[in-house]
Amino acid sequence: MLPLGDDVRGQMIAHAREQFPKECCGLLAGVGGKPVKVIRATNSEDSEFRYRVDDRELLRFLQDCDDNGWDFLAVYHSHTRSEAYPSPTDVRLAGNWPDPYYVLVSLVDQDDPVVRAFRITDGEISEVPTGDEASA
C-alpha cells in the first residue's frame, strides 16, 4: 500500500498539468511508508513520450533523504496520451531502481486525471493500492 492522500496526489497532478504536453517526473520521500515530501524533478528527456530524472537532482534528493532520515519512496511521472500504466520503456527504466514505487499520472482525460501506483521488480508489474482508488 502506498497511501498518497489528496495533497500528494494534487501536487503530482498539478505538476503533470503544468508540463503538459510533455511528461513530468518527480520523486516522493517517505517515512514509514508514507509520503512526506513531493520533489519535482527536471525531465532531462524534455519529451512528450519519455522521462529521465535529472542526475544532479536525483543525487541531491538522495542526499536530502540521507540528511533527514527519509526513504526514497517513489518515482512519479505523467502519461499525457496513454493510461496510467507502466510502458515497456518505464519497465526498462525501473530495472536499476527496483526499490521505489512507481506512480503514474494519466492526463488522457484532463478533467479527470488518473493516478495509480506500481511495483516494478524484475520486469514484473504489480499494482499497489493508494488508499483512494475511486477518486482522481
Place this chain on the structure above:
Amino acid sequence: MGRTLMYAVITALAVFVLSATFLLKHGGESLASVQQVSVHDLTAGPSRFEGKPVTTVGVLGFSEEHDRYKLVDVDEGDFAVIIRRYTGGDPLDALVGRRVRVSGVFGFDEGSGAHIDASYVGPIAD
C-alpha cells in the same frame, strides 16, 4: 527447401544481432543516468559499471594499502571500493566508521582496484 532453411537461419541471426545490439545500447537504461548500486555489486561485476556515474552506500574506512579512504559493504565487509579524487570541503576522518553515501564515477584498474572518483561523500542520518 535448403535455400529456405538458409534464409531462415540468416534471418534468425540478423534478429539476434539486432536484438543484442539494442540490448547493449538500451539494456543499461535507468530512470536517471546515475545508478544506485551496492558495494558488493560494484566489486563483483566492475566491468558493468566502469566509467558510469553511480551512487552507493557503505561504511567509510581507511585503506593502509592504498593510503586512501575506502567504502566497505554494509552487510559484507569483505567488499570495498577505494574513494579517489574527493575534493569536497570537509575532511573525511570524522566520518570513518559511519554509514555514508558516495557518489561519483566508478572505475576499475590494477592500481586502485575498484574505485570511485567521488564528487560527493556524506553521512547518512542514523
